[in-house]
Amino acid sequence: MQNPIHTLGYRLLQQTVEHENSDSNVLPQLTRRGFLLTAAALTSCSAAPPAKPEPTAPGMAAQPTPPQPVKTTANTNYSTPNVGKAPLRNPNINASSNFSSNIGTTFSRVPVNGKYIAMTFDDGPHPQNTTRLLDILRARNIKATFYVIGRSVDLYPHVLRRTVAEGHEIGNHSHTHRLLSKLSNDEVRTELSRCRDACQRAAGIQPRTLRPPYGGLLQNQREMVLNEFSYPTILWSVDPLDWKRPGPSVVTSRILRATTPGGIVLSHDLHAPTVDAMPATLDGLLERGFQFVTVSQLLAMRAEPTTAQVSASS
Numbered sequence: 001m002q003n004p005i006h007t008l009g010y011r012l013l014q015q016t017v018e019h020e021n022s023d024s025n026v027l028p029q030l031t032r033r034g035f036l037l038t039a040a041a042l043t044s045c046s047a048a049p050p051a052k053p054e055p056t057a058p059g060m061a062a063q064p065t066p067p068q069p070v071k072t073t074a075n076t077n078y079s080t081p082n083v084g085k086a087p088l089r090n091p092n093i094n095a096s097s098n099f100s101s102n103i104g105t106t107f108s109r110v111p112v113n114g115k116y117i118a119m120t121f122d123d124g125p126h127p128q129n130t131t132r133l134l135d136i137l138r139a140r141n142i143k144a145t146f147y148v149i150g151r152s153v154d155l156y157p158h159v160l161r162r163t164v165a166e167g168h169e170i171g172n173h174s175h176t177h178r179l180l181s182k183l184s185n186d187e188v189r190t191e192l193s194r195c196r197d198a199c200q201r202a203a204g205i206q207p208r209t210l211r212p213p214y215g216g217l218l219q220n221q222r223e224m225v226l227n228e229f230s231y232p233t234i235l236w237s238v239d240p241l242d243w244k245r246p247g248p249s250v251v252t253s254r255i256l257r258a259t260t261p262g263g264i265v266l267s268h269d270l271h272a273p274t275v276d277a278m279p280a281t282l283d284g285l286l287e288r289g290f291q292f293v294t295v296s297q298l299l300a301m302r303a304e305p306t307t308a309q310v311s312a313s314s
């Protein structure tokens with residue numbers, strides 16, 4: 001009698017081939033994948049020696065094989081999107097993230113030699129959207145910078161821990177997302193230190209830059225923040241207005257159109273449609289030859305500015 005595991009494996013292989021004959025482009029990968037999965041199942045099954053001969057129920061051998069596939073709990077209707085095309089991969093970039101303490105108060109982009117950019121994601125961590133984004137980034141070897149809200153860090157410290165563990169940078173986005181330019185210096189200090197301390201508690205790290213909520217921070221506040229927290233204020237050069245939820249394809253096209261070397265791209269991992277836009281966005285940027293670094297790395301690789309650039313950025 002044929003081993004039912006073998007029967008199932010062969011049937012899976014056959015189904016894979018039959019299903020994929022309809023799409024000749026992805027046939028080689030999928031067929032190979034199906035075969036490897038099947039082979040792995042057979043290997044693992046056959047590797048364990050049976051403790052005793054398989055019991056043979058009386059009369060069982062006479063029963064015909066059921067005509068329908070064996071029922072399982074698997075969602076067999078699921079279709080894996082884009083399985084035929086592996087995502088592009090950002091190269092390993094072992095760039096220093098040690099930028100000078102007197103680098104400047106405000107940056108919306110950084111002059112660099114090379115097609116380096118920084119993706120920034122604000123308003124997380126979010127238990128579903130941030131983790132989904134982390135999967136997307138990990139598949140592409142992309143390190144981003146997350147400007148987190150301290151209050152959300154306290155709610156989802158495990159998400160921050162994973163973000164840090166996977167090599168991303170954490171930035172300060174205040175504790176309660178208030179418009180800091182309306183607050184006193186003492187209130188600003190409280191907002192930033194509470195967010196900083198939440199990051200320290202959750203993941204043992206401290207932010208190195210600030211993105212003020214709504215981009216709102218007065219010049220004298222920026223100087224205070226640089227002096228007291230050593231945070232440069234990081235704005236952005238690309239804003240897809242993703243928080244207005246224009247649809248993933250619009251977010252993608254806006255970012256692809258506006259991103260240039262040294263750019264800092266603003267997006268929000270709080271919003272599911274933004275995360276939906278990221279695979280095509282990141283692949284499009286990789287196809288255009290951009291390389292992704294964190295904000296601190298971008299600052300540290302800042303090209304020697306001319307006198308004119310210094311006065312323009314200060």
Ligand code: NI
Pocket residue numbers: 122123173177213214
């Ligand atoms: Ni925000």
